Amino acid sequence: MTAYVLDQYYLGVTALVTVAIQLLFFVFAVIFKTDKVTDFAGGTNFFVLALVTLLMCGTYHVRQIVSSVLVMVWSIRLGGFRLFRILKSGKDDRFDEIRNNIAKFAAFWVGQMVWVWTVSLPNTLGNSPRVNDPAQGGRDVPFGNGTDIVGIIFWALGFLLEATADQQKYTFRQKRSTPIEINRFGIWRYSRHPNYMGEILLWWGIFLLNLQPSLGVGATWINSRVLWAGIASPLFTSVLLMFASGIPQSEKPSAKKQFNGNNWPAYQEYLAETSILLPFPPALYRPLPVWLKRSLGMDLPMYQFDPASQSPEESVAINKGSDNPSS
Structure with missing residues (x-):
């Protein structure tokens, strides 16, 4: 009975497909001792889930097609770009400490x-027969309502922001004169993490796009509740990027690199005038009170680097004027 209920919303089949794909790439990565396929595996997985759930349902309503295509376009862009980037660089720095530790490496793939499964939820539920197939209580809610339009706008803005930020960051790194040069190129002048902002925004868009059937007249009670479960996708993305593997793993190491590279005053100026997430004109952001930057701007104390946390060895290197960042 449980398996039947899961299959009505494709929760079971997408979980099995996701485990199979990631396990396949994990085995490949271990055998060939490479981390070049990690991001490609993620992008491929998103594409496969969107395509498989669309084809399995077989109803092909406009909303299903639009949502699935948007997810697939995003996955191709992100997976392709990251594969290109790692092939050019030769390795992924994120795995320097776990590349040779099978347990830690496996933990990454489980994560x-x-x-993939959680973030795909809005599209998975939106493609399910229980939502779309009249024989199972589903219905085709006319496309083009308010949440559809807002969802597509959010996705388009987020996709454009993420793609532009990724390309500009890559270009900056190819042209920078020193490793501690601060990135103020393009959209990075207005946000310290515009790529993360773009990804958060576009998944809120996918959630809103797939929410509409639950709001339609005549929607079943169960569908009107289950489709709201898709909110786990943008919430998970937001929490992951803001409190786990995104900003926290970038802010302090970047600040430490600037501090150890004797560029701390300039970097403090950069922090004071550059929004951490939402793009904002520096001239308007700088005079904002600290409490506003922390509350509405989400520039939280947890992201701040404390120079006093430096080890004695690092402090000696700094006092001697070392220009070789330790991170």
Whole structure:
């Protein structure tokens, strides 16, 4: 009975497909001792889930097609770009400390399974027969209502922001004169993490796009509740990027690199005038009170680097004027 209920919303089949894909790539990565396929595996997984759930349902309503295509376009862009980037660089720095530790490396792949399956939820539920097939209580809610339009706008803005930020960051790194040069190129002048903002925004868009059937007249009670479960996708993305593997793993190491590279005053100026997430004109952001930057701007104390946390060895290197960042 449980398996039947899960299959009505494709929760079971998408979990099995996700485990199979990630396990396949994990085995490949272990055998060939490479981390070049990790991000490609994630992008491929998103694409496969969107395509398989659309084809399995077989109803092909406009909303299903639009949502699935948007997810697939995003996955191709992100997976392709990251594969290109790692092939050019030769390795992924994120795995320097776990590349040769099979347990830690496996833990990453398990985390990627959870990430793909959870973030795909709005599209998975939106493609399910229980939502779309009249024989199972579903219905085709006319496309083009308010949440559809807002969802597509959110996705488009987020996709454009993420793609532009990724390309500009790659270009900056190819052209920068020193490793501690601060990135103020393009959209990075207005946000310290515009790529993360874009990804958060576009998944809120996918959630809103797939929410509409639950709001339609005549929607069943169960569908009107289950489709709201898709909110786990943008919430998970937001929490992951803001409190786990995104900003926290970038802010302090970047600040430490600037501090150890004797560029701390300039970097403090950069922090004071550059929004951490939402793009904002520096001239308007700088005079904002700290409490507003922390509350509405989400520039939280947890992201701040404390120079006093430096080890004695690092402090000696700094006092001698070392220009070789330790991170």
